Amino acid sequence: MPVATFDFHINTKGHADIIDVTGKVQELVRKSGMANGIAIVFIPGSTAGVTSVEFEPGLVKDLKEALDRAVPTDIEYAHDARWGDGNGFSHVRAALLKGSFTVPFTGGSLTLGTWQQITVIDFDNRPRKRRVVIQVIGE
Amino acid sequence: MPVATFDFHINTKGHADIIDVTGKVQELVRKSGMANGIAIVFIPGSTAGVTSVEFEPGLVKDLKEALDRAVPTDIEYAHDARWGDGNGFSHVRAALLKGSFTVPFTGGSLTLGTWQQITVIDFDNRPRKRRVVIQVIGE
Amino acid sequence: MPVATFDFHINTKGHADIIDVTGKVQELVRKSGMANGIAIVFIPGSTAGVTSVEFEPGLVKDLKEALDRAVPTDIEYAHDARWGDGNGFSHVRAALLKGSFTVPFTGGSLTLGTWQQITVIDFDNRPRKRRVVIQVIGE
Numbered sequence: 001m002p003v004a005t006f007d008f009h010i011n012t013k014g015h016a017d018i019i020d021v022t023g024k025v026q027e028l029v030r031k032s033g034m035a036n037g038i039a040i041v042f043i044p045g046s047t048a049g050v051t052s053v054e055f056e057p058g059l060v061k062d063l064k065e066a067l068d069r070a071v072p073t074d075i076e077y078a079h080d081a082r083w084g085d086g087n088g089f090s091h092v093r094a095a096l097l098k099g100s101f102t103v104p105f106t107g108g109s110l111t112l113g114t115w116q117q118i119t120v121i122d123f124d125n126r127p128r129k130r131r132v133v134i135q136v137i138g139e
Numbered sequence: 140m141p142v143a144t145f146d147f148h149i150n151t152k153g154h155a156d157i158i159d160v161t162g163k164v165q166e167l168v169r170k171s172g173m174a175n176g177i178a179i180v181f182i183p184g185s186t187a188g189v190t191s192v193e194f195e196p197g198l199v200k201d202l203k204e205a206l207d208r209a210v211p212t213d214i215e216y217a218h219d220a221r222w223g224d225g226n227g228f229s230h231v232r233a234a235l236l237k238g239s240f241t242v243p244f245t246g247g248s249l250t251l252g253t254w255q256q257i258t259v260i261d262f263d264n265r266p267r268k269r270r271v272v273i274q275v276i277g278e
Numbered sequence: 279m280p281v282a283t284f285d286f287h288i289n290t291k292g293h294a295d296i297i298d299v300t301g302k303v304q305e306l307v308r309k310s311g312m313a314n315g316i317a318i319v320f321i322p323g324s325t326a327g328v329t330s331v332e333f334e335p336g337l338v339k340d341l342k343e344a345l346d347r348a349v350p351t352d353i354e355y356a357h358d359a360r361w362g363d364g365n366g367f368s369h370v371r372a373a374l375l376k377g378s379f380t381v382p383f384t385g386g387s388l389t390l391g392t393w394q395q396i397t398v399i400d401f402d403n404r405p406r407k408r409r410v411v412i413q414v415i416g417e
Contacts, residue, residue: 002141002280003175003278005245036281038318038413040177042243045252046193053373054324058356059366066349066370071205078197088198092205095192100241102378104320104413106283111411113323133250135177135243137276137415139281141280142314142417144384179316181382184391185332210344217336227337231344234331239380272389274316274382276415 004032004136011129012048012122016064016093020055021132022110022117028134029105037138039110041101044131047090047124049097055117063121067093073125090123097121105138143171143275150268151187151261155203155232159194160271161249161256167273168244176277178249180240183270186229186263188236194256202260206232212264229262236260244277282310282414289407290326290400294342294371298333299410300388300395306412307383315416317388319379322409325368325402327375333395341399345371351403368401375399383416 006028010019021041029039041050053059077088103118104111112118122128145167149158160180168178180189192198216227242257243250251257261267284306288297299319307317319328331337355366381396382389390396400406 005175005243036283036413038415040241040243042241042250044250044255046191046255051373051376052324054357054369056357056360058358058360059369059373061356062366062370063373066374070209070348070374078200079193079195080197082195082197088201091193091198092201095190095198095202096205096209096236097374098190098240101376102241102318102320102380104283104318104411111320111322116322116324133243135175135245137177144314144382179380179382181380181389183389183394185330185394209348217339218332218334219336221334221336227340230332230337231340234329234337234341235344235348235375237329237379241380272382274314274384276316 002137006134007131009129009131012127014122014124014126014128016067017122018060019120020117021120025118025134026110029136030108032136034136034138035108036106037136039103039105040135041118042133043099043120047087047094048130049094049099049121050101051097052116052118054115055119087125090125093123141276145273146270148268148270151266153261153263153265153267155206156261157199158259159256160259164257164273165249168249168275169247171275173275173277174247175245176275178242178244179274180257181272182238182259186226186233187269188233188238188260189240190236191255191257193254194258226264229264232262280415284412285409287407287409290405292400292402292404292406294345295400296338297398298395299398303396303412304388307414308386310414312414312416313386314384315414317381317383318413319396320411321377321398325365325372326408327372327377327399328379329375330394330396332393333397365403368403371401
């Protein structure tokens with residue numbers, strides 16, 4: 001089985017809510033039965049991103065504040081003027097971080113560092129139910 | 140056929156011109172005849188990036204302005220002092236956004252959200268003809 | 279052999295040290311014996327990133343300065359208040375750039391542009407010995 005596709009849903013609070021999905025991704029790699037390959041973590045939609053971070057409260061705060069500095073919430077966005085949903089900043093953040101992240105695994109285990117977690121960041125301006133697609137490709 | 144590689148060219152205006160390539164990527168996934176796998180969208184060169192965004196004029200404007208704030212065009216770059224081509228900011232933007240983006244597909248269809256388009260952003264300071272490499276890996 | 283996994287180590291100076299690993303990645307693609315596919319360049323750990331850049335001294339300087347502007351070293355980070363290792367900015371930078379980069383190859387050669395090098399950036403605040411994982415998937 002060279003390709004196995006899974007998905008699951010997470011409930012987020014929006015506003016750069018950062019969710020650790022490492023355990024779930026690792027579980028699905030195991031479930032695929034493959035020994036070596038890649039897991040692609042992908043979020044359908046244009047207001048969320050995927051990355052890795054040492055998942056501890058200090059860094060969760062730091063990352064949110066860095067996003068507030070880099071892509072502020074309190075300036076005008078043309079998207080908001082046009083569509084009125086107030087989440088122009090969410091779209092811009094997601095475009096810059098991207099909702100796709102690829103992690104190799106060997107011997108059935110993700111090649112992550114000890115203090116490295118795969119995280120979904122929901123940039124939207126409201127709580128969302130998010131579908132996360134995990135595709136495992138390998139042998 | 141577990142790997143199929145395609146390419147096509149697009150003409151850009153440079154200056155963070157954002158081009159929607161979703162239709163072309165989807166067409167090439169179909170052409171590969173594969174049902175499940177990934178499409179890698181890759182731009183050879185060091186002054187362009189690939190990401191996804193809700194492709195509407197407001198966000199195109201917002202994303203350009205966010206890039207202008209994050210990596211300004213009107214400051215000095217050592218690359219320009221050395222090479223004189225004036226596109227130091229283009230290189231920095233491309234290094235931060237990256238010209239590689241991986242999207243899973245299932246049943247022959249990309250797992251994108253409804254309002255999510257795959258886009259190439261040309262950061263260069265002049266019009267360019269860009270080669271876009273699409274590689275499809277799967278089964 | 280549809281999946282081949284390799285690793286090697288590099289010594290970095292930290293502080294956004296940028297290391298060109300293109301030659302090594304190309305060599306490992308050749309070693310895999312595969313003609314077509316992808317090379318995933320992945321850094322285990324949460325204070326380093328992978329991208330591509332025209333690897334010349336001007337841009338190396340420009341990229342470091344852009345990072346200093348986007349994610350400053352001289353502001354307070356909650357991670358530092360909690361853990362005291364002073365590298366909160368390193369973690370934030372790595373989360374934004376990400377330590378995963380996927381490059382297609384055809385005919386045994388990476389589809390990079392002429393002036394495009396694959397680079398590891400070590401964001402940590404001290405010299406590090408870094409493990410780089412290269413996974414080659416294809417045919």
